[in-house]
Amino acid sequence: MPDAGLISVRTQDDRLTVAGRGAWTFDHADDLESAVDQTVHDYRTPKGVVEIDLAGVERMDTFGALLLERLKRAWTKAGVEPRVVGLSQRYTVLMAEIERTGHEPPPPVRRHEAVLERLGREMVHVGQDALALLNFVGATVTAFGRVMLRPHTFRFTSMVNQLDRVGFRAVPIILLITFLIGCILAQQGIFNFRRFGADIYVVDMVGVLVLRELGVLIVAIMIAGRSGSAYTAELGSMRMREEIDALRVMGFDPIEVLVVPRLMALIIALPLLTFLGSMAAIFGAGIVSWGYGGITPEVFLDRLKQAITLDQFKVGMYKAPFMAATIGIVACMEGMRVGGSAESLGEHTTASVVKAIFLVIVMDGVFAMFFAAIDM
Amino acid sequence: MDARVESQAPVKDAIIKVRDLVVGFGDKLILNHLNLNVYRGEILGFVGTSGGGKSVLTRTILGLVPKRSGTVEVFGENLDDLSEKERSALERRWGVLFQQGALFSSLTVRQNIQFPLRETLHLSQRLLDEIAYTKIEMVGLKCDVAEKLPSELSGGMIKRAALARSLALDPEILFLDEPTSGLDPIGAGDFDELIRTLQQTLGLTVFMVTHDLDSLHTVCDRIAALGDGKVIAEGTIETMMAATHPWLKQYFHGTRARAVQQSHG
DSSP states (O other), rough: OOOTEEEEEEETTEEEEEEEEEEGGGGGGGHHHHHHHHOOOHHOOOEEEEEEEEEEEEOOHHHHHHHHHHHHHHHHHTOOOOOEOOOGGGGGGHHHHHHHOOOOOOOOOOOOOOOOHHHHHHHHHHHHHHHHHHHHHHHHHHHHHHHHHGGGGGGGHHHHHHHHHHHHGHHHHHHHOOOOOOOOHHHHHHHHHHTTOHHHHHHHHHHHHHIIIIHHHHHHHHHHHIIIHHHHEEEEEEHHHHHHHHHHTTTTIIHHHHHIHHHHHHHHHHHHHHHHHHHHHHHHHHHHHHTTTOHHHHHHHHHHHOOOHHHHHHHHHHHHHHHHHHHHHHHHHHHHOOOOHHHHHHHHHEEEHHHHHHHHHHHHHHHHHHHTTTTT | OHHHHHHHHHHHOOEEEEEEEEETTEEEEEEEEEEEEEETTHHHHHHEOOTTSSHHHHHHHSSSSOSSSSEEEEETGGGGGGOOOHHHHHHTTEEOOTOOOOTTTTTOOOHHEEEEHHOOOOOHHHHHHHHHHHHHHHTTTTTTGOOOOGGGGGGHHHHHHHHHHHHOOOSSSEEEETTTTTHHHOOOHHHHHEEEEEEEHOEEEEEEEEOOOHHHHHOSEEEEEEEETTEEEEEOOOHHOOOOOOOHHHHHHHHHHHHHHHHHH
């Protein structure tokens, strides 16, 4: 028997009476649905007259009306036309509307993807990604070329503004992080070198490591997270709000207006930040060497001069603009690919940071091989 | 016309009561001791100058903007006295159509409509789908938009889909923020008619912020006008036409108003 709270069924001779009671509203929709389904299940092919008596229904909304319609349709399909009585005047319009609409929903489109199919799609995706990157690099280089031919079209103000945001305002955090890394390097170096009485070589280690590799790498990773994500989110939300289309229809090339100044700002900012970061790291190392290792600043500086050459410094600095360009291009490209939804914005911002960091590290490896080959 | 008579016939029962409402930002007062009643079963059109605080009033009633003083009663309950639980139960009894639709951009239209249902009720997927498709058809959309994302819809379709979502839980009050803005005149006319039909079908009370003179003429039972932070006039369109306040005169007797008037005879 179905739940007697909302529906009760009576059979008398060849007459089936379904009586509704209570509130047929959304808060009872769950119970009502099981009651309706149970009734349909119990009396699948009723014989004789079927009557649905709704005099006891106090309130009804779309949910109730929809379930009533489901009950009616089930029996109509079985060949018995049920008669609805006692429906309050208030709900006739609603019922008529539900009769008009309320069709069975079309079967849901569910896509089953096999593992192999997914794999294939992903691979195609990777290929498309690489192609898109290449395309974007090309478009950016062309835009750069155009700007160089007509230098007055370069958006200097925009670049200075970006320089302030990605360069100047990043200084405190970059200094702090690299300072701490320098401290940690020196502490670990002294701690381990001391065992074989080679504390002084900590200066060599920190000097080479920071100037050649770590300074630029840490700063690049920080900037990919800090400014690359900002670029992607900015351009992405501009795309979502059709601002980029607006630029295009006004006859501007969005790459020239938005990407070139941002890229230039990064290419200028990153070497400067790398320099500051490396100095902060060496300063941190000096402080720890003095306090923890007893190496006085004079000794530290003297040793540093012997340990490092200008080449070590140059290697680090040469890499910086290339890394800046990589971060900037990946970030702007992802920004331009944002679709219409908030989810897509998040996805592309994540992709921007992950890809930029990955490429920065890969590039560092390639540079290491290159500089080894040219004996630098 | 029948509907208008019918909906005004019963004893006036104020479903929203705003008393002495003061809202301001910084040292600027937007609403200054405002009083307003919205009666059950009516469509109230709310007009006022741009930046005059129409949206602020709506958002204050909805609890999105803090008020300085005054009370807002909805369904006879003072919103300040409610516990969090009571308040969220009450919020389920109203639906809101935002100006830009505010559909969740990462969900399809069907998922958008089902979102409030899923969160509050335990329903079978079949019933959820039936409800979603019914609402989609009720607002005059085709079933094939159900699986589309908001970014794939036109402006008019977004409004309709957002309306379907605001109707998901069969609310008693429907707030509409400039429902016809951004629609072409035919689309706007259809939308007005849709609101009228839905209001009759579902027994809604509608609070509509609008600028559309056509809407004011065709669907609104009553109009309230906002000026200087207060309701400067309220009543039927005829009352508005007869009002002497300079802004109302300009609004209801300007060139555009005259054109509308002619078309409505």
